[in-house]
Amino acid sequence: MSHPHEDFSRLGFAKTFFLPALLIFLIPTISLILFIYIQGAYDREGRDAALQQIRADQSLTAEQRANAEELFSNVPFSQLITIPGNEDMVSPQAAFDYTTFRWAIRFSLFSIIGGIVVILLSAFCVVASLRSQWIQYVSLSVSWHVLRIFGAAQVLIQGVLLFALSFWITAFFLERYVPKLMVIVGILALVAIAAVIKSMFMKLNNETVVEGTVIERDASPALWQELSAICAKVDTETPDQVIAGIDDNFFVTEQSLTVGEKNYYGRSLFVSLSLLKQLNGREADAVLAHEMAHFSGNDTLYSQKISPLLVRYDNYLQGLYEGGVSLPVFYFMNCFRALYEVSLKRLSRAREFRADRIATEVTSPRDMAGALLKIIAYSSYRVKVEQDIFQKEEVLENANVSQEIAQGFDNYAGSFMSTPDISHLRTSHPFDTHPSLEDRMKAVGCSLESPDSQVMLSEPGDGQWFQKIDGAEQLEDEQWKEYEERFRAYHEETLPYRFLPETDYELAIVLKAFPEVQLTGEEGLLTIDHTGIKHHPWESPVQFSDIQSCQMDDKGRLNFTSTGGAPSKINLKKFKDSDQQKVIEAVERYYSRYLAAKEYQEHVKQPGSTDDE
Structure with a gap:
């Protein structure tokens, strides 16, 4: 039944x-x-x-x-x-x-x-x-x-x-x-x-870019020696390259990777410097044994073969969807893509349980369970820290993501076991899906409900594997610095799309990215700013907040319908050829900013909302 x-x-x-x-x-x-x-x-x-x-x-x-x-x-x-x-x-x-x-x-x-x-x-x-x-x-x-x-x-x-x-x-x-x-x-x-x-x-771009640094064999002999010992226990060859980064996961693949400006082929192992610091030696052994078990089971080999087929299938689906009258064929093809996704997830789940089982045999159930708890807790806390920083409505001098994580993770780990829906959390992965934390804990013979889970999570990591990488501290610091600068720059780019300015500070942020635009045509001056559009033939400006629709007609005119006002038109043919596209782009960009800010204010900053929404 x-x-x-x-x-x-x-x-x-x-x-x-x-x-x-x-x-x-x-x-x-x-x-x-x-x-x-x-x-x-x-x-x-x-x-x-x-x-x-x-x-x-x-x-x-x-x-x-x-x-x-x-x-x-x-x-x-x-x-x-x-x-x-x-x-x-x-x-x-x-x-x-x-x-x-x-x-x-x-x-x-x-x-x-x-x-x-x-x-x-x-x-x-x-x-x-x-x-x-x-x-x-x-x-x-x-x-x-x-x-x-x-x-x-x-x-x-x-x-x-x-x-x-x-x-x-x-x-x-x-x-x-x-x-x-x-x-x-x-x-x-x-x-x-x-x-x-x-x-x-269509020729597809299958390039996979990985942020990190390739650890050469002669640069960190202790790392490669210990990794060889793990591979011997799992009965597989050592990877062709090890990539060290700051992402919150570990993974292996046989797909071609681009690291920096160089392409790498064969079997690759990605290790997280930040996570290695949080794990003790035996927990890191368990994680790396798990990853090497994917090599021994040819999991990465078949993922490499299947991945291009799925990319082409999905691209084909996109073509059918965009074809319009081909939608019935799209739904037909999409049904079988969904069925294969069920198959892919089922075998992926089986692969993960097999790799977990091998890892527990190489180390112990407690080591594997402790590694799972710390990795998922760290990943969850990193997401929370980044969300909290990103939601700040001010220009950031520094993002300080790594510093916030380092200062607050221990306290977060102390309360992580009471996180709602903790049993459904999963480790992140760029290529595969993973079973839930609860299922993986049960599979290795441990229980989330056990008091020992909190003990394992609270045990400080000794970073043994982190120390095996020569210059690990400098590598991690440099990567965090680059990441936080990109984070800060993107945060600053999004700020103007959050405000319907109410203060001088908010207005300055919006005007910096959206200064007033002026273009002159045969009918006079056209002015576009963050509030709306002014045009010489019009009796009054058109405020973005009043616009109900904006359409281009077959005579090359932008037609605006405003709340409680007569239709307003911008005749593009009255502008120079070189300025016509500038008018269209400016109207679209400035009006889109207004709509994004309106959406943000109504749904993110509405009364009673919280930062976690």
Whole structure:
């Protein structure tokens, strides 16, 4: 018997992914029914005309007349004209119409039957992918190639069917056709086809940039010696390179990485300098054994193979989504992408439990559990510190993220076990997902509810592995300095988008980034500032707070509709060619700033809100 939450999740999946996927059958089903109906009407009309002619033909004998009547009564007209020698039975226009019906029916049937076949094949591949990483890679590769070809064919076929429908629905039922409708549908179909073709052949940027420093073997021999010992216990080769950074995670990968200005290939290990300081030697052993276990299980090898397929799949989905009339095909493809995500997460979960198990065998359950608690607690506290600093509504002289973490982490760790939803927290990772903290603790034989969890979390780290990296303190300080400067600069860039200035301080921040813009055209001076727009022909300025809509018409005029005021226009043709785009960009940039600030004030700074919202 299934659990209620499982039934709900299945129902949610059906509503979100499966039912929309069935829309792929909508256009071909409508086309099949409609063109069979229209062809049948043409058949009846042709049959009646032929029978009338046979009965009026006095040159026929009774037997010939009877045979002819039987033939035209029992064999559809659309089939008779396909028999060699019967081409002259209908006019060239009627022959063309019948050819249209015949191919529309064929395309519709191909689309429907093909969709059913691809559903069965893809479903089989998804189920098979749950068995192992190798089968997952092979099944995903097969499915990707089948689905992208099928998706492209469906977009082409359904575009043709839509174009045919745009003519025949009005021509048959209303006895008239609408050229404008046909042109619009034709353009939409071409746009969808072009978007799909572009997404299929677009060259993708698979570069992965990692912030950090590569630790050479001869630069930190103690690190590499200890790492070799861990690898020997896990039964795997040492990584090709170790990258030390300040991100709040550890990870391994076989994808190509860009560190600084140099590309690195092969097996890479990323270690967090900041986290190594928080861990004791055995906890760090457990973490690194966990990461090396991913190498021994070929987890990174299959991730490297699968990742490009997923990137191409997602890019293809984006093309289908942007294609407009290709949306039914998008929903169909998206359903199988979601199913594969379930498969990927399930095997990823199994990989993590395997790596945790190996790590506990190399060290101990307590060491692995203590490492998990400290890493997740540190990551949670770092997020909190960065949010608190970022929410400050003043220009920062220094971000001081690392200093805030160092000064407050011990106190935070003392209360971390009472954090709401702590059991659902996960370690961060740039490539894979991880099981929840509660599940991983149980898997290594420990419990979050145990008093020992708080003891493990409160034990200070000795930073043994941090000390094995020569010059670690300097490396960490330099990286934090660069990171905090980027953090401070980005914080300063966002400040003007938070204020509807009420003080001189806030006004100065806004004006620094959004000074008054003045452009002169044939109709006089145009002034744009943080409050609104002034234009010489207007009786009064248009305040951003009063604008209800802003649209460009086909005469090159920006039309503003304001609350309680007459429409106001800016005729771009009255400005120099070089200034027209400046007007558009200034209006868009300054009005967007106002809308962002309004949104911030209403939802972030509304009465009763807190900084944690």
